[in-house]
């Protein structure tokens with residue numbers, strides 16, 4: 551018997567082009583090919599630190615909604631709590647990495663694409679936005695980074711040694727497993743969701759993909 555095609559599988563097939571645009575962006579390709587402009591990397595580092603700080607309350611809101619969803623016999627709360635814990639570590643890592651590269655985090659202002667992405671996250675914190683919809687955004691946000699940076703660690707990649715640690719942070723296998731757990735959570739929710747919620751969730755996935763592309767663009771094309 552053939553395994554049932556999940557909703558996320560359907561979406562990824564349908565939106566493959568946009569998805570690849572987010573996970574195989576020229577910024578990521580330039581890391582993988584070893585010709586990245588280090589100033590672009592530093593821009594990304596500083597901007598992503600700002601993003602991650604805004605990501606924390608968003609993930610906390612997903613956690614709250616998972617808990618309130620009440621039928622959490624599946625351990626959604628624990629998976630998401632693991633995500634919150636990882637973000638704590640991630641913020642320390644950004645500070646350490648910024649110091650290493652001489653990036654002054656306190657003096658960085660968010661660029662327009664970053665502001666818009668953070669505003670989008672804030673809009674999802676609202677209690678009116680369903681758990682399923684926010685979980686889809688969360689899964690997509692994490693998975694895009696996982697796939698992007700894992701691409702830079704493949705055998706034939708020429709990623710500069712000084713950027714390997716960054717790629718490992720999201721490209722490692724256990725982060726991949728965590729992304730799979732998020733995907734299972736999402737598919738389980740979508741399985742029992744109304745058509746209205748499914749439609750909203752798919753639209754949210756597309757918005758995430760667009761914001762991710764804009765985010766990479768911001769670092770890649772320096773202003």
Ligand SMILES: Cc1ncc(CO)c(N)n1
Pocket residue numbers: 598601602691692694695762765
């Ligand atoms: C812009 C962006 N997307 C996703 C992640 C993954 O946490 C991140 N750190 N930054």
